[in-house]
Amino acid sequence: MSSVTATTATYLDRIARARAEMERRGVDVLLLSVGSDLPYLSGYEAMPLERLTMLVVPRDGDATMVIPRLEAPRVVEQPGVFALRPWNETDDPVAIVAGLVSRPQVAAVGDTMWARFLVELLGHWPSDATEYVRSTTVMNALRTRKDDAEIAALAAAGAAADRVADQLHAGEIPLVGRTEAQVSADISTRLLAEGHDVVNFAIVAAGENAASPHHHPGDRVIRDGEIVLTDFGGTMAGYCSDITRCVFVGEPPAEVADAYAVLHEAQATGVAAGVVGAACQDVDRAARRVIADAGYGEFFIHRTGHGIGMEAHEDPYMVEGNDQAIEPGHAFSVEPGIYVAGRWGMRLEDIVVATTEGPRSMNHANHALVTL
Ligand code: ZN
Numbered sequence: 542m543s544s545v546t547a548t549t550a551t552y553l554d555r556i557a558r559a560r561a562e563m564e565r566r567g568v569d570v571l572l573l574s575v576g577s578d579l580p581y582l583s584g585y586e587a588m589p590l591e592r593l594t595m596l597v598v599p600r601d602g603d604a605t606m607v608i609p610r611l612e613a614p615r616v617v618e619q620p621g622v623f624a625l626r627p628w629n630e631t632d633d634p635v636a637i638v639a640g641l642v643s644r645p646q647v648a649a650v651g652d653t654m655w656a657r658f659l660v661e662l663l664g665h666w667p668s669d670a671t672e673y674v675r676s677t678t679v680m681n682a683l684r685t686r687k688d689d690a691e692i693a694a695l696a697a698a699g700a701a702a703d704r705v706a707d708q709l710h711a712g713e714i715p716l717v718g719r720t721e722a723q724v725s726a727d728i729s730t731r732l733l734a735e736g737h738d739v740v741n742f743a744i745v746a747a748g749e750n751a752a753s754p755h756h757h758p759g760d761r762v763i764r765d766g767e768i769v770l771t772d773f774g775g776t777m778a779g780y781c782s783d784i785t786r787c788v789f790v791g792e793p794p795a796e797v798a799d800a801y802a803v804l805h806e807a808q809a810t811g812v813a814a815g816v817v818g819a820a821c822q823d824v825d826r827a828a829r830r831v832i833a834d835a836g837y838g839e840f841f842i843h844r845t846g847h848g849i850g851m852e853a854h855e856d857p858y859m860v861e862g863n864d865q866a867i868e869p870g871h872a873f874s875v876e877p878g879i880y881v882a883g884r885w886g887m888r889l890e891d892i893v894v895a896t897t898e899g900p901r902s903m904n905h906a907n908h909a910l911v912t913l
């Protein structure tokens with residue numbers, strides 16, 4: 542589930558690199574529960590349930606997966622990567638975790654581990670003796686640099702999302718007279734038909750609703766003479782797609798066409814800025830400058846992009862203030878928008894992977910404001 546081509550050797554390599562990063566960062570133990578770090582290192586994805594599943598990775602010592610006994614049969618064992626430590630319904634799984642390693646000076650915990658387990662862990666390792674840091678401290682150096690198999694998975698997911706965008710552009714997805722929610726359901730069905738395992742979101746926003754970047758598709762009926770913003774993505778073989786395209790039902794008024802021309806240039810400029818060695822914030826600045834220079838600066842109300850991989854949003858973020866250098870294998874969205882409240886909105890989004898040969902787009906669907 543976690544990756545198309547990951548093998549035991551992949552996980553052994555990743556654990557070894559995680560340990561090297563722990564050494565570099567002075568982290569004594571890595572604790573991974575619900576979330577993507579766990580399948581990245583072990584191939585096993587924990588059920589997001591109240592029973593604790595946790596991979597315990599000491600910097601020096603064998604890794605152990607503490608898991609509810611009833612879920613242990615789902616684990617594909619990876620010899621040499623981790624040992625299984627099933628716990629019974631009457632056991633205290635947090636005490637088991639705490640007993641696996643001596644009290645650490647620095648413990649790295651995953652972002653999406655349930656707070657209740659951290660609260661219980663604090664009873665064993667109080668924060669006056671143990672410093673708690675985010676697992677990203679260790680894992681970002683690994684997870685943000687996608688390897689060839691991961692890039693291939695992102696490209697395949699992007700191509701599948703492109704095919705749905707192509708269907709939209711070809712007029713194969715009826716719009717006028719249907720509600721946003723109906724079109725959203727239609728897009729979701731098509732994402733699955735094109736190979737996604739799950740749909741993560743399918744935003745459909747018509748007319749003035751498009752001015753709300755994360756609009757929830759509802760009963761609003763799509764009419765002639767308005768812009769329709771679609772932003773959709775899912776997970777395919779463990780990796781995410783995410784694309785935004787707008788179409789116009791009929792001929793767009795000059796105001797919309799002019800703004801879209803600016804948006805298109807801003808997006809292409811942002812993509813071109815995503816080169817190895819540039820800062821993440823340079824991508825945001827490049828896209829934002831085009832929009833600001835054209836006089837729409839106040840209408841671009843969010844960051845330009847987010848990292849993507851096993852999660853739809855992950856590090857690195859393309860935002861002012863992030864001076865982290867772009868590295869080969871960094872995968873991120875470039876998605877500027879222009880939003881005029883109460884009237885219309887527009888956004889254009891591709892996923893891009895930085896390579897030593899330059900930015901490589903995972904999306905190739907038509908970037909124009911296609912009229913239907
Ligand atoms: Zn999106």
Ligand code: ZN
Nearest residue numbers: 783874876890
């Ligand atoms: Zn996005």
Ligand code: ZN
Nearest residue numbers: 805809908909
């Ligand atoms: Zn373009």
